[in-house]
Amino acid sequence: LDKAYDSTAVRELIESVYGYTSHIRSRGEEKRELERASGERPRRWVVERTHGWLNRFRAILIRWDKNVQNHIAGLHLAFAYFIYSRLGVFG
Template sequence: MHCESTAGKKGAAGEREATGSNPTDRGKAGCKRTLLTDAKGIPLAVVLSGANRHDSKKLADVLAAVVVPIPLFDEEEERHLVLDRGYDTRACRTTAEQHRFTAHIPNKPSAAEPLPSPADPKRHPPRRWVVEVGHAWFNQFRRLQTRWEKRQDLYLGFVHLAASLIIWRKLAPVAPPRLLSG
């Protein structure tokens, strides 16, 4: 409809267009990218959801959305999946096992087990910075930092275009130069 936000009426479900009321922006319609990267930060999969949707609900979707097939591995070789504390649920651990990943998820702090100090050896090592750098690379594209498209497929197309540009920028210096024949 004309002059209507991406989420439609206030309070309406916007799952179809991957929007939802943003709890940090006065309930305005917002979008969230769930990103899967390799160890170097190269994006492997991106899934869109509403801003009010928890990341752990989209774990199975992002693992299934990998565009390049992950090579088969030997039984001795392990594939690792590093997640943050928000994914500390039984469902996320089961999803990681179903996709044959070894999940590295720090435990949520509780009254019985508070969060250890940063110098404590029992504290889970910080490894999520690779994904946070990936999000920062996406935010360098002005078109993606603020979502202006009402339709999810248009916005997802721009996200995929940005992902391919990020991959090109990361892999172009590594590729050997080609000699022109002629």
């Protein structure tokens, strides 16, 4: 979770009701981390990065497909594009 959920009530709810260990960055933690390692950019969470990548594909972002299988196929194509572009297949 992100900094908006940084409170004791939310931490207790996550741990007691759902049984999960909370991994919530405290306020200012990212700034302190940057001060220690100057010159580095803040780390983005994997989910945020992936959503940013998927926002480039309008068909996935808006979901024009009525059939679920077609939408999932579009997701597979988008992820295949990311993988092949990381490997340098496209140039």
